Amino acid sequence: GQAQTPDETYASLATTDFEQIRRGVMALSVSGDPHAQSVITALQNNRLYMRPDKALLIKTDAGTFVEARSGTAADVAAGVLKPVRVNNAVRGAIDAALGVLRLFSPDASTRLDAAEAVFLSRDPAALPALDKALAKETDAAVKRRNEQARAAAVLASSDTGDADRLAAVEILRARGDLEARSTLGNLSGQSPAVAAAAASAITAIDRNLQ
Numbered sequence: 001g002q003a004q005t006p007d008e009t010y011a012s013l014a015t016t017d018f019e020q021i022r023r024g025v026m027a028l029s030v031s032g033d034p035h036a037q038s039v040i041t042a043l044q045n046n047r048l049y050m051r052p053d054k055a056l057l058i059k060t061d062a063g064t065f066v067e068a069r070s071g072t073a074a075d076v077a078a079g080v081l082k083p084v085r086v087n088n089a090v091r092g093a094i095d096a097a098l099g100v101l102r103l104f105s106p107d108a109s110t111r112l113d114a115a116e117a118v119f120l121s122r123d124p125a126a127l128p129a130l131d132k133a134l135a136k137e138t139d140a141a142v143k144r145r146n147e148q149a150r151a152a153a154v155l156a157s158s159d160t161g162d163a164d165r166l167a168a169v170e171i172l173r174a175r176g177d178l179e180a181r182s183t184l185g186n187l188s189g190q191s192p193a194v195a196a197a198a199a200s201a202i203t204a205i206d207r208n209l210q
Contacts, residue, residue: 006031006033006069009024009027009028009031009033010024010028010039010056010068010069011054012024012027013025013028013039013043013048013050013056013084014050014051014054014055014056014084015050015084016085018085018086018087018089018090019089021043021084021086021090021093022089022090022092022093025040025043025090025093025094025097026093026096026097026125028040028097029096029097029098029100029101029129030100030128030129030132032104032132035068035069035070035071036097036101037098037101038058038068038071039056039058039068040094040097040098040101041098042058042059042068043084043086043090043094044086044091044094044098046083046086047059047060048068048083048084049065049081049082049083049084050081050082050083050084051076051080051081052080055067055068055069056068056069056084057074057076057081065078065081096121096123096125096126099114099117099118099121099126100114100118100126100129102114102117103115103118103129103130103133103146104132104133104136108139108141108142111133111137111139111142112139112141112142112145115130115133115142115145115146115148115149116145116149118130118149118152118153119145119148119149119152119179120152120179122152122153122155122156122183123153123156124153124154124156124157124158124159126149126153127150127153127154127157130146130149130150130153131150133146134146134147134150147171148171148172148175148180150168150171151167151168151169151171151172152168152172152183154167154168155168155169155172155183155184155187162191162193162194165190165191165194166193166194166197169184169194169197169198169201170197170201172184172201173200173201173204173205176204176205176208176209177205177209178209180205181202181205181206181209184198184201184202184205185202
């Protein structure tokens with residue numbers, strides 16, 4: 001699909017359609033928007049509201065409202081605002097999105113933890129963010145962990161080709177721990193080449209772990 005503009009991403013959250021909100025949360029997490037984290041956190045804490053014109057507002061601790069896009073104070077009558085509601089699918093997207101946003105933290109140890117969490121989630125939805133994070137990453141340890149997270153997501157995705165999958169198997173083979181083995185062991189429905197590479201990698205990991 002077409003990449004959304006920031007305006008469209010924000011407008012997509014101003015709805016009662018949970019599926020559209022879920023998609024909006026994921027789009028916001030990879031948008032690079034400086035206010036993405038505060039908006040998604042506000043949604044998580046039931047503090048994100050919409051005006052009839054689809055503008056999003058965040059309720060502050062003091063009970064006043066600020067514009068979600070800019071963080072500037074907004075003078076609104078509370079009566080015209082409706083809360084943006086969440087369901088379990090949206091909550092799951094919020095958790096994933098906040099994890100993805102930590103890939104771009106200024107702190108390398110936070111980025112390393114975030115990459116490991118994405119690795120363990122094996123979530124194909126994180127691939128656009130991982131590609132963006134890999135392009136920007138300068139810390140060798142964080143970059144390697146991002147590559148491992150990307151490999152796990154590539155293998156969990158139904159949209160990646162054999163060349164990508166075989167490269168992903170090699171990255172997990174090199175990681176060589178129980179989590180890498182578990183990721184390889186849980187693969188199903190792979191092509192014969194990928195299945196054979198995964199089986200060989202598991203054998204090699206088992207030999208090293210003994």
